[in-house]
Amino acid sequence: MAVETSFSDDILRKTTLTDHMQILRKEKPYRCKVCGNDVSQNSDSKSHMCMHAGRQKPYSCKICGTEFSWNLNLKLHMRIHSGERPFCCQICGTRFSQNSHLKSHMRTHTGEKSYSCQACGSAFSRKDELETHIRTHTGEKPYSCEVCGAQFSQKSSLKSHIRTHTGEKPYFCELCQSAFSRNEDLKIHMQKHTQTKPYPCKICGSKFSRNSHLKYHLRVHAGEKHYSCSECGYKFLRNSELQSHLRKHSGEKPYRCKVCGSAFAHNSSLTKHFRMHSGEKPYMCGVCGCAFADNSSRTRHARTHDTMKEKPFLCRICGSKFLQNCDLKRHLRIHTATASAEC
Structure with a gap:
């Protein structure tokens, strides 16, 4: 059965195909009358003219007011409001609003890591992950808190930090209603209820709820005690x-x-x-x-x-066993009292 399409759908499809073919052929039929630069699409020409007029972002979202330099970016943004996710992973079924997001996701299945750090050789599946990692070498912290001036290498870290000023705690524990400013803190908190300790020590078998606790514990085996x-x-x-x-x-x-x-x-x-x-x-x-x-x-x-x-x-004097250490201490008083009486 043929799928019915409106006249406007046909016009949009033909226009998009025409623009796409011009990009492939590297055709730029639209010339700026101000500076003479050529662009491939009429919409690009409108955005370019707005730069001369002093309007950097001519396309605005009618729902939230966010502005964009290009009409395509506005169309992609509208999927946030509509919930449209046309790109589907055929392995796990996860859906995405942009094809680029699907491509990044597919690397989690294939294990592909195309982006390598030239400083240390670490590899990443996404370009933004590599850019964030490089800041560990350069020390760059481009995200600054407007309240206290603290600087961060990641935007997500800045958002979490701002909650320390606002007091916002959007993550709630369903078991005890404790609230947290970060989702990571909630996950760690949940381990208290489940008694989950996913980080085991390979030397002695001790288990820990956080990787940082395991690293600290390993210093015990290494004998590192630098603070006296x-x-x-x-x-x-x-x-x-x-x-x-x-x-x-x-x-x-x-x-x-x-x-x-x-x-x-x-x-x-x-x-x-x-x-x-x-x-x-x-x-x-x-x-x-x-x-x-x-x-x-x-x-x-x-x-x-x-x-x-x-x-x-265990009591080393008589061999009695106890459930708690305080019970053992209380029991030992019997032996000390007996010894005093004999003296």
């Missing part, structure tokens, strides 16, 4: 740990609860304390669903489900 306390000589893997340790000597407690005024030496201690006021329990048992305010409480609770390691804390 001038007071007691104790060494640390990170400078932040040293600074936190120094508060034990100085007694400084810079983190204060806004509800009750309690002060803490560490921000993590304040966060844990604040849950007493908010009632937040973000750590969930993967077996029975019980929720806890801190991870250590969940770990102790998890042992009640684990029959293989039911009582991991």
Whole structure:
């Protein structure tokens, strides 16, 4: 059955084909009367004339007001409002508004990485990924925050940073309703509920929820401790740990609860304390669903489900085993009291 088309559809198709053939033949039949430059399409001629008139973007979207230099860019933009995605991946079915986006997507299936960094040899499937990577070598940070002046190498990083000023947290946890400014932070948070730790250490088998935590852990095996306390000589893997340790000597407690005024030496201690006021329990048992305010409480609770390691804390004096370390300490008082009585 033939598909009916309107007269306007035929005109548009013929016009597009005519313009396309002129590009292939490198024909430029439209000449600018001001500067004499030639262009291949009449629409290009209109855009070019607007440059002489001081109007850089003559094509505007009637829905959101965004302006464009070329009519083609406006047509592509309109698909955002219409939801039109005419380009479909035949492997996974994902649809795209532009053919160039489909081509970039296809590289995820083929593994093709056509763009290589001349500095280090790293390869990428998209040109914009390469451009972002090159900034790690040049140190270029073209995106600047208008509020505080902080600079970023990626536009997405700037958008996330701006939310620290606006307080916007568009990403919500469906389990506990915690809100986050970045989708990455939400994904990391969800691992607390699922107890997922996708980054394992190949040396000792320890698992971590973040790759940065794994990298930090590997320093333990490497024996890297570059930061030393001038007071007691104790060494640390990170400078932040040293600074936190120094508060034990100085007694400084810079983190204060806004509800009750309690002060803490560490921000993590304040966060844990604040849950007493908010009632937040973000750590969930993967077996029975019980929720806890801190991870250590969940770990102790998890042992009640684990029959293989039911009582991991062993008394070296009499061999008794206990579920929690605090129970072992309480038990040891029996031995110390007996020893005092015999004396």
